[in-house]
Amino acid sequence: MISPTQPAIRIDDLHYAYPSYLREGQPVKVLRGVNLTVAAGEFVALLGRVASGKSTLCMALNGLVPHATGGVFRGQVWVAGQDTRRHPISDLARTVGLVFQDPETQLTQMRVEDEIAFGPENLGLPADEMEARVAWALRAVGLEAYRDRSPLRLSGGEKQRVAIAAMLAMRPRVLVLDEPTANLDPAGKASVLGVLANLARERRIAILVATQELDRVARHADRVLVLHEGRIGMDAPPADVFAQVARLQEWGIGLPQAVELGHLLTQRTGRPYRFDDMGQAFHILCSEVRTAPQPSIPAALPAPAPVPAVPAAPQIMLEEVAFSYPDGIEALCGVNLAVRPGEFVVLLGPNGSGKTTLAKHLNGLLKPCRGRVLIDGRDTRSERVAELAHQVGYVFQNPDHQIFSATVADEIAFGPRIQNLPPDTVAQRVAAGLARFRLSPFTDLPPALLGSGQRRQVALAAVLATQPQALVLDEPTGGLDARSRQELMEAVVAFNHEQRTVILITHDMGIVTEYASRTVVLVSGRIVFDGAPQDLFERTDILQQARLAVPPVVRLARRLQPCGLPRGVLTCAEFAAAWQARLRSYGAITAAPRGEEARNDAG
Amino acid sequence: MPAEFDIYVRRNTWVYALDPRVKLAFVVVATVIAFLWPNAGVAAAVGVVCLAFFWLAQVPAVRIVRFLRGLVPFLVMVWLLTVLFAGGPGRVWLRLGPLPITASGLTQGTLLVARLLALGLIFFLWLSTTDQAAMVRGFVALRMPYEWGLTLALALRYVPIFAGLFGQVREAQQARGLDLEQRQFWQRLRAYRPVLIAMIISALRSGERLGWALEARALGAQGVRRTVWRPLRLRRADFIALTLLTGVLIAAILLRVL
Numbered sequence: 001m002i003s004p005t006q007p008a009i010r011i012d013d014l015h016y017a018y019p020s021y022l023r024e025g026q027p028v029k030v031l032r033g034v035n036l037t038v039a040a041g042e043f044v045a046l047l048g049r050v051a052s053g054k055s056t057l058c059m060a061l062n063g064l065v066p067h068a069t070g071g072v073f074r075g076q077v078w079v080a081g082q083d084t085r086r087h088p089i090s091d092l093a094r095t096v097g098l099v100f101q102d103p104e105t106q107l108t109q110m111r112v113e114d115e116i117a118f119g120p121e122n123l124g125l126p127a128d129e130m131e132a133r134v135a136w137a138l139r140a141v142g143l144e145a146y147r148d149r150s151p152l153r154l155s156g157g158e159k160q161r162v163a164i165a166a167m168l169a170m171r172p173r174v175l176v177l178d179e180p181t182a183n184l185d186p187a188g189k190a191s192v193l194g195v196l197a198n199l200a201r202e203r204r205i206a207i208l209v210a211t212q213e214l215d216r217v218a219r220h221a222d223r224v225l226v227l228h229e230g231r232i233g234m235d236a237p238p239a240d241v242f243a244q245v246a247r248l249q250e251w252g253i254g255l256p257q258a259v260e261l262g263h264l265l266t267q268r269t270g271r272p273y274r275f276d277d278m279g280q281a282f283h284i285l286c287s288e289v290r291t292a293p294q295p296s297i298p299a300a301l302p303a304p305a306p307v308p309a310v311p312a313a314p315q316i317m318l319e320e321v322a323f324s325y326p327d328g329i330e331a332l333c334g335v336n337l338a339v340r341p342g343e344f345v346v347l348l349g350p351n352g353s354g355k356t357t358l359a360k361h362l363n364g365l366l367k368p369c370r371g372r373v374l375i376d377g378r379d380t381r382s383e384r385v386a387e388l389a390h391q392v393g394y395v396f397q398n399p400d401h402q403i404f405s406a407t408v409a410d411e412i413a414f415g416p417r418i419q420n421l422p423p424d425t426v427a428q429r430v431a432a433g434l435a436r437f438r439l440s441p442f443t444d445l446p447p448a449l450l451g452s453g454q455r456r457q458v459a460l461a462a463v464l465a466t467q468p469q470a471l472v473l474d475e476p477t478g479g480l481d482a483r484s485r486q487e488l489m490e491a492v493v494a495f496n497h498e499q500r501t502v503i504l505i506t507h508d509m510g511i512v513t514e515y516a517s518r519t520v521v522l523v524s525g526r527i528v529f530d531g532a533p534q535d536l537f538e539r540t541d542i543l544q545q546a547r548l549a550v551p552p553v554v555r556l557a558r559r560l561q562p563c564g565l566p567r568g569v570l571t572c573a574e575f576a577a578a579w580q581a582r583l584r585s586y587g588a589i590t591a592a593p594r595g596e597e598a599r600n601d602a603g
Numbered sequence: 604m605p606a607e608f609d610i611y612v613r614r615n616t617w618v619y620a621l622d623p624r625v626k627l628a629f630v631v632v633a634t635v636i637a638f639l640w641p642n643a644g645v646a647a648a649v650g651v652v653c654l655a656f657f658w659l660a661q662v663p664a665v666r667i668v669r670f671l672r673g674l675v676p677f678l679v680m681v682w683l684l685t686v687l688f689a690g691g692p693g694r695v696w697l698r699l700g701p702l703p704i705t706a707s708g709l710t711q712g713t714l715l716v717a718r719l720l721a722l723g724l725i726f727f728l729w730l731s732t733t734d735q736a737a738m739v740r741g742f743v744a745l746r747m748p749y750e751w752g753l754t755l756a757l758a759l760r761y762v763p764i765f766a767g768l769f770g771q772v773r774e775a776q777q778a779r780g781l782d783l784e785q786r787q788f789w790q791r792l793r794a795y796r797p798v799l800i801a802m803i804i805s806a807l808r809s810g811e812r813l814g815w816a817l818e819a820r821a822l823g824a825q826g827v828r829r830t831v832w833r834p835l836r837l838r839r840a841d842f843i844a845l846t847l848l849t850g851v852l853i854a855a856i857l858l859r860v861l
Contacts, residue, residue, distance in 0.1 A: 093821035386782035
């Protein structure tokens with residue numbers, strides 16, 4: 001038992017370095033003096049760039065660092081008063097639960113209730129106590145009805161909740177979660193974070209979540225930590241942390257949309273705006289216009305610059321495509337899709353709706369059971385995958401599935417070499433890939449040893465090096481921080497600008513609003529929507545059916561339409577420009593518009 | 604999305620409800636009988652009994668068909684090899700170049716294939732109707748150390764997961780232009796090298812994570828005697844089934860010996 005005054009987590013000047021991967025190398029320093037105290041019942045979010053040491057810090061809390069990882073450990077970590085260096089991991093498991101990003105490798109049993117009883121069994125608890133704890137843990141995560149199900153057959157969000165319940169059943173004082181929502185669809189993310197906020201509030205469990213979910217963190221967390229250069233760089237309530245816009249941007253962390261919007265509005269109008277959440281933004285902006293006369297405002301943003309004239313022939317054609325897996329599960333049904341060169345198509349839909357199955361038809365990995373798929377007019381059924389790979393590059397969700405070479409340079413060279421290109425062309429493409437993703441320092445390192453963000457970059461670089469005409473990406477940004485995501489997307493956009501096609505699967509609605517020229521929504525193997533992102537957000541029926549989340553700024557813009565905001569606003573930048581136009585139209589501000597967004601001022 | 608990773612399918616039939624130790628006893632008895640007589644008919648009969656149990660347990664026929672389809676190439680190969688090379692002496696039935704095909708070769712081949720088929724069905728029945736937790740509980744109740752039981756269960760569980768992983772890695776490599784559809788066997792084998800390396804890396808990664816996850820769940824906590832949430836108890840149906848199985852085993856042995 002811990003006393004009320006004893007902190008749930010206390011870390012004093014923690015330094016940690018991983019043992020070197022290479023025999024002659026130096027230990028890899030990750031943590032450089034972390035100090036932290038977390039009280040019981042606090043819900044703390046840990047932000048930081050990929051490879052900033054978030055996972056390491058999480059693992060230090062249950063003793064995996066250093067007991068399982070070795071390396072150089074200095075400083076002290078106490079969890080509920082226990083020194084993690086003095087207690088083995090399996091002992092610490094009574095006090096601290098650790099949930100990992102990938103549910104697949106933490107679920108070990110065949111039934112949900114057995115999964116949850118596994119920890120208590122290991123603790124040697126009596127049967128009636130276990131019964132009570134299993135029931136309690138399932139109730140706490142809202143999965144009472146799932147007792148008898150197989151964990152392997154649940155959705156991603158449900159799997160993570162089972163993993164959380166499995167930890168709860170050991171009645172930990174502290175629950176640590178490492179990117180628990182990175183692979184989940186919006187509905188799954190919301191359910192997991194909601195459960196966590198409840199646990200902290202009602203069960204007084206100290207919760208520490210490493211995550212990149214800025215908008216949700218801003219809403220749920222009591223405190224936000226930012227890990228920067230191996231130290232806790234910021235430690236304050238969400239509103240105070242997110243107020244430090246310049247620093248967060250410099251550190252590559254990104255901002256919740258409400259904060260970003262306030263920042264952009266301030267920049268544009270010269271007036272001070274600061275929003276902690278969209279509700280506040282709504283009230284402030286509403287009161288601002290209530291006092292002003294209603295101007296005549298265009299009903300919609302001017303149409304975006306017309307897409308440069310595209311050749312009429314579609315590059316990718318799906319005609320009445322149906323596909324069933326050998327076990328009879330029908331994954332696609334009557335899918336028709338024509339994609340022209342230069343389009344940026346985002347594929348949306350809940351987990352298990354057939355997005356990946358559809359994507360695998362685009363380079364012949366799967367061949368349709370009925371209907372046909374044409375790539376540049378060639379039927380995929382009569383082509384080899386290796387041939388189609390020259391036309392359509394495919395970046396898989398998990399970079400580890402495609403990485404195998406001894407060095408990063410070899411990895412990138414693999415595709416061009418297989419195409420039998422001359423050695424100097426290969427070398428040229430490798431150099432271009434290394435430069436594009438700033439991977440030059442790692443040229444001769446094994447890619448498997450890089451951090452997860454860098455492994456994704458290597459995987460993308462390796463595919464781009466083959467110079468395909470179209471690029472298919474399966475969830476390329478899950479778990480990436482704001483800057484890594486932006487760098488990755490910049491490479492994709494650059495590819496797209498060369499009149500080459502991008503087809504991207506994601507749960508990240510930010511990618512839809514910022515980059516997509518077209519959205520295709522799949523539900524249960526059928527296309528239920530195919531059109532511009534602006535039109536998608538008008539279709540509440542589709543959004544609900546596909547369990548898609550509307551980005552906060554889009555929701556705000558729609559609520560403000562009666563106040564004269566034009567339709568079709570998708571991003572904070574568009575919002576700020578439209579609001580500025582709105583204010584200028586009745587002379588509230590006179591500041592000259594910034595040159596590059598002048599198109600919004602035309603009306 | 605490979606959805607079907609494990610062999611076990613849950614159904615609410617009495618076959619499923621039987622104690623895992625009873626099912627293990629069935630595996631032993633059925634295997635003994637299939638090998639007791641050097642007779643393909645007996646082995647085939649054991650296979651038919653298994654199929655009957657599949658039907659009683661309401662295991663979907665699709666799965667059995669798929670399993671058998673996977674087994675057929677292997678069985679054909681075994682049959683051909685036995686008939687061609689392990690025929691032994693006897694009346695020559697047919698001569699394929701230098702290879703004599705004898706009657707005993709044919710019998711041997713057929714017997715071996717029938718036994719393998721029976722074995723395959725017995726174990727497939729066992730794995731389809733016994734979930735991994737019950738299996739481990741069964742073994743542990745029979746005095747196997749818990750760590751062994753868990754290791755076995757995880758291994759069984761991870762075989763299909765690794766098979767799925769192999770498929771994913773293969774697809775990822777093909778998507779990068781690796782031609783795995785080559786005609787020649789050796790070329791194809793060489794082409795698979797990158798697939799295997801990526802797969803080993805992934806497998807090591809997930810193996811490490813699994814180990815961490817188990818430790819984080821207090822597996823092997825010091826000074827603790829592990830308890831079992833729902834200990835196994837034999838019920839009436841189990842006793843009846845056990846008695847029947849024992850009876851069948853004794854009868855079979857007596858028949859064979861006498």
